[in-house]
Amino acid sequence: MDTKEALFKYCLRLADNNLVLGHRLSELCSNGPILEEDIATTNIALDLIGQARHLYQYAAEVEGKGRTEDDLAYKRAEREFYNTLLSEQPNGDFAVTIARQFFIDVFDYYFYKELLNSKDERLKELAARAIKEVTYHLRHSTQWILRLGDGTEESHKRLQTAVDGLWMYTGELFEMNEVDEILIKEGIAPNLNDIKTKWESKVSEVLAESTITKPEDGWMQTGSRKGMHSEHLGYILAEMQYLQRAYPDAQW
C-alpha cells in the first residue's frame, strides 16, 4: 500500500464514523426527551455529517478517480464501510445514546486534537474545524453522563446498563492496521495508543464522578477495520442509500 492509498482509506474510515453516527442521531429527530435535546441532537448530527462530507470530498480527491462525496457515501456496500461497530449500534434508550456518544466524543476530542499536528494540510484544517464542534459535543455528553449517573435510581441503572453493554465495542476505537502504520510514519496520523491512554483516564474520571462503575476490560469486539460489521450496518445503508440505488440515473 502506498501513502496515497493509505490516506484514501484513512479518510474513508473517519468519514464513515461520522456519517454513521450522524445517521443514528438523525433517526432521533422528534424523539428527544425534551425539545432542547432534540435541537442538540440534530445539531450534533449536522456537525458529524458536515465533517463526513469534507472527509469524503478529500478522499475522492486523493483517490483521483472522479468519484464524488455522494458516490462514496451512497454507492459503497456493507463490506466497504470502515466505521466502528460502536458508531452503528442502535440508539436504544437515551442512556445508550448518551453512553455511545460520550465514548466517541472523548475519542474524537483527543483524536482531532492530535490531528491538528498532522503534516497533511487538509487533515489539519479539517481537525481545526472539527475540534470546535467536538469540544461542544463532549461537553454535552459529559453533562448527560453526570446527570443520568448521579440523577435518579432509574437513570443510574439505565446508564450503568448502557455503559456495560457498549463497553465491548470501545476497544476497537484504538485498533491500528497497515493504514495507520504508513501514515504514522509520515507524520500524517496520530498513534492511537497515545489516544487510548488519554481516553481511559478521561472516561474513568467522568464515570467516577457520575457514580457509574467502569466495566472491566473483557473481550472486545472487532472487525470494522476490515469492513466486517454488526448486522445493523446493512439496514442503515439500505435506508440511507435507497433513492440513489433505486434511481441510478437520477441526479438529486
Place this chain on the structure above:
Amino acid sequence: MENQELEILFQQKIDREEKIEPKDWMPEAYRKHLIRQISQHAHSEVIGMQPEGNWITRAPSLRSKVVLLAKIQDEAGHGLYLYSAAETLGVTRDEMLNALHEERAKYSSIFNYPTLTWADIGAVGWLVDGAAIVNQVSLQRTSYGPYSRGMVRICKEESFHQRQGYEIMAHMAQGTPEQKAMAQDALNRFWWPSLMMFGPHDSDSAHSAKAMRWKIKRETNDELRQKFVDKTVQQVEVIGLTIPDPELKWNEEKGHYDFGEINWDEFYNVISGNGPCNKQRLSHHKKAHDNGAWVREAAEAYARKKQKSVAA
C-alpha cells in the same frame, strides 16, 4: 380603574401601534387568544419535525441531508422561541404540552398529511413554509411585543426554508421522468392543504374579527391566502409543473389570480382529527414525551443535588 376604562386605554394603545408587553394590563380574552394562537404556532413547529424528519435518513445526497437537518433544527428552535413567548403570558410549557396531548390545543393541520416521497420534502419546504412565511411576515406587526419580536427572528430563517424546498422541486421537475412525476404528485397532494393553512374564509372564522381589532392578526385569512397564491403561481410555471386547479387564472381587473373553491369538508374533517396522520403525530409526540420522563426527572434530581451541595 375599572376594567372598562382599562380596556379603552388598551385599545387606544393598540390603535397607536404601540406594542403590548408582558407586564402591561390586557383583557383576559386578549391573553387567552394569544396563548391559544402562540401555543398552536409552537406546537406546529414541533409537530412539523415529524413529516420532515421522516426523510432525513433517506435524503438522496449528503448536501440535501445536511440542509434538511439544518432546517428541522431551525423549526425546533422556532418552537422553543414560541413556547417562551407564550410563557410570558403566564402559561408553562408543561401546561401547553398537556393541552396538546389532551387535544385541547391544535397544531397546523398540514402536518396531518404524510410525506410519502422525497419530493414531498420539496413540497413541504416550498409550499408549507411558503404559506407560513406569508402569515409570519404579517405577524411581525402583531400587537403583542414578544410574539412580534419572535416573528422577526423566525422570518429571517424562514426564507432559507422555502428556497430549500423549491430547490428540491425544481431539481426533480427537471430530472428523470420518475422524478418529474414525483414532483408533480407532491404538488398535487400539497397544493390544496397549503391553501387551507390560512384557515376558513373570513366570513366563517370565529376568532377573526376580534383578532383584527386587537391587531393580533394584521391581515385576514383570505387576503393572506391570495398573497400566497399570487406569489406561488409564477414559481410553479418556472419549473414546468401544473397547479391542480382548473379554475386558476389571472384576473386582469383585480390584479390577482382567481382560484377554485377549497374542499372545506376535507378541511374540517382533518381539523377534527380524521386526517391521514392525526393519530400518528399525536401519539408519536406523546410517546417521545413519556419515554423522556425518566430523563427529565434525572436532570431535575441532579440539579437539585448540585444546588444542595452549593448551598452546603
